Amino acid sequence: MKRRDFLRNSSLASASLFTAPFILPSGRVFARSGSRLVNHVVFVLFAGGIRNQESVDQGYLSTQGAGSSGNILPNMLSGAGPGGALVHDPWVPALGSPISQQGTLFRNLRYAFGPTGHYNGHTVAMTGNYTDTGLNLNLNPDFPTVFEYYRKHSEPAPNARSCWWLSTELGPYPSLNFSRHPEYGPLYGANYLMPGYGLGEAAVQYLGGLQTLHPEEVSRVQGIKAQLDGFFNQGPAQASGVRNTDEDTRSIQQLYLDLLSGNDALELPLPDGIPSYLLSGDGANIATGWKILERFQPELVVINTTNSDVCHDNFSEYLIALHKADYAVGWLWKKIQEHPVLANDTLLICMPEHGRNLEPNGLVDANGLRAFDHTSDENSRDVFALIAGPPSVVAQGRVVGTPSSPVGESIDIVPTIAHALGFLEAIPPGMLPGRVLNEAWA
């Protein structure tokens, strides 16, 4: 029976390769759904384990008894920066007004169940289901990801190039572009890219000099391949990951080769005068995400930042990483608002995958600041979420939730995205325990 299912899915996958996208006069690949709030969602998993004390509470060094309080996330949040005794070099914000003024801030949102581990947190945020898996297993999640819901339940069915997952690290993170769920899986998965390796030094070395094949050569190779595949009783391998259409494969390869050969360049999320060696891994990930948004205008993109996890042993570097990641998010939002297709039609969601402990772990950095782990205490379950978008869609400058009365949970992001992109109603009942964060809408 399993084999039969596999063959059926494989046939569907093969058939999908020959499904030509419908190009609308506007240049959009897919028609807008009447029930959609926007046509693009960018979900920044502002991850690495972020305490509300340093984000929305704007405590800076005051919680350590070592200096002033102040806002270290000036692109995302309103509030004056710290007054003195700085451990970071403040960057001029990319935005004139913070993103929170262009959206709704869920000031206290709960990561209610399960271990506060990075992979767990990512899995919860991207599947809308809590998981008690305690290890960073290199396995695809049990529950469908937001990408699979999007591709399976949107009309007309989007192809893989319409959704992307970009991570700063490898480890288990490549497994989050599709699930092991028998009704979903790679057939509905997203494209995945880890820019550090995927477009890194080795990629330049091995792939930098390549050119895409001539269409006639592609045609002859595909003809022979089709014949070989016709004689083989296995379809495209599930383990070979998500499959793009032939046309999309060529366009994505072209993007990679353009970047690797230097024919196209990444714009870097750095303020004027800041040298490129100060670009963080988070910044590089967001820069690549922007290149993909700019080139393909996908409808659903999830990007993470993780550099703040240095907080395990260096609180000062944690603050610096937070400040840089905030700049990159602000820069991304600015780019989106300057793009003719994405501007005023994009929802931006930012949320840490989990928080960090209330009590320090005993390690002290060079500035005498104490470090924090994330071991599932109540403080590590307290996070925030920021949802920004067009004024006609998202309430502007609204703040909901307090420490004593939190609003929303981590599992609510997936249904909120599904609602915004108009496919929530098509998801079978019982798949998503969370709710739409309706407090965000105008």
Added chain:
Amino acid sequence: MRSNIFNGMEKGWVVAVRGAALSLIWIVALLFSACERTLEKDVIVDNLIYGIDTIPVYSSSAEKDKLKTTTQFISTAYSQLYLRPIPSGTLNELSLLRSAHGDKNMIGELVISHFLADEVVLASFPDEEDMQADPEAFVEQTYLRFFLRLPTAYERYALSRQIAGDSETSVLEVYRAFLLSNEYLYY
């Protein structure tokens, strides 16, 4: 005609892997004496991956039901094109590169293109004229080289006909198609 075309390739293949074969014999001997049966299978798989011999390993494609891992895919392609095992550093870098992309076929195409752009690899290819002169012999040797089995009569006929029917078809294109085929993802 067949032996004239491909003898050189076969000899080079055998010489290139002789050292690896001797090492593997020692490993197999150790495993037979000390390990469980499942480990014996692993070693047999490695023999297949590095293409130690040109004799058919599989009697039919139906015997291939296990997916190659990223490491196996890259190391197999490398050894079958370069006719020697892949250096560990190269394997590690290319494995990470493949892991960093979600569409394994798409990035696999680029990695294969990198291999196929190397003059060292191209030098091991049979001549285009020889392929066109005796497509059936070429098809048989290509099946052996990449699929580690002989083609069925119909497979031999169909591909030979396709090659003979399009003079623009090159050895490079046939090899690329084999390396990108579904069967090549399995062992």
